[in-house]
Amino acid sequence: MQGEPVSKSITARRLTAAVLSAGALTTVLTVPASAAEHRPHRPNVQITDVQYDSPGRDDRSNRSLNKEWVEITNNSRRAVNLDGWTLRDEDGHRYRFGDVRLAGRASVRVHTGIGRDTRTDLYQDRRAYVWDNRSDRATLRDDRGRFVDDESWGRNRGGRR
Numbered sequence: 001m002q003g004e005p006v007s008k009s010i011t012a013r014r015l016t017a018a019v020l021s022a023g024a025l026t027t028v029l030t031v032p033a034s035a036a037e038h039r040p041h042r043p044n045v046q047i048t049d050v051q052y053d054s055p056g057r058d059d060r061s062n063r064s065l066n067k068e069w070v071e072i073t074n075n076s077r078r079a080v081n082l083d084g085w086t087l088r089d090e091d092g093h094r095y096r097f098g099d100v101r102l103a104g105r106a107s108v109r110v111h112t113g114i115g116r117d118t119r120t121d122l123y124q125d126r127r128a129y130v131w132d133n134r135s136d137r138a139t140l141r142d143d144r145g146r147f148v149d150d151e152s153w154g155r156n157r158g159g160r161r
Contacts, residue, residue, distance in 0.1 A: 052131035065113030084143030
């Protein structure tokens with residue numbers, strides 16, 4: 001009969017140890033997941049560079065207009081179709097992307113002037129500058145009008161719309 005209380009005691013200790021181990025394991029597994037939630041999100045597609053002040057004289061020539069551009073980068077491995085996406089400035093100038101497939105890990109520059117679209121360069125076909133040299137904001141939205149990314153400079157630097 002003495003063996004019985006000892007085995008109950010051993011069983012109880014083993015059960016307690018198992019519960020504590022499971023609790024510790026659950027804590028270890030959930031900490032990295034919750035920490036990952038607090039990392040800043042990097043969008044799959046984002047504005048990575050803006051040349052808002054065309055180098056040289058602003059003479060409104062097509063050459064000068066095309067030196068003003070916004071670079072869009074796909075950070076994911078999968079291609080993204082930008083059909084229906086928009087790029088807009090604060091004054092309401094809007095460029096709507098056509099059936100443009102942006103490959104994974106690739107970039108495209110959207111130039112202001114007139115030109116022939118390629119895999120790496122798109123043209124808004126405008127005859128006037130879009131981006132304000134002192135301050136402006138380039139905003140990228142998807143085909144449903146949802147905010148994707150923005151880039152601002154001058155007095156507008158920082159903050160999102």
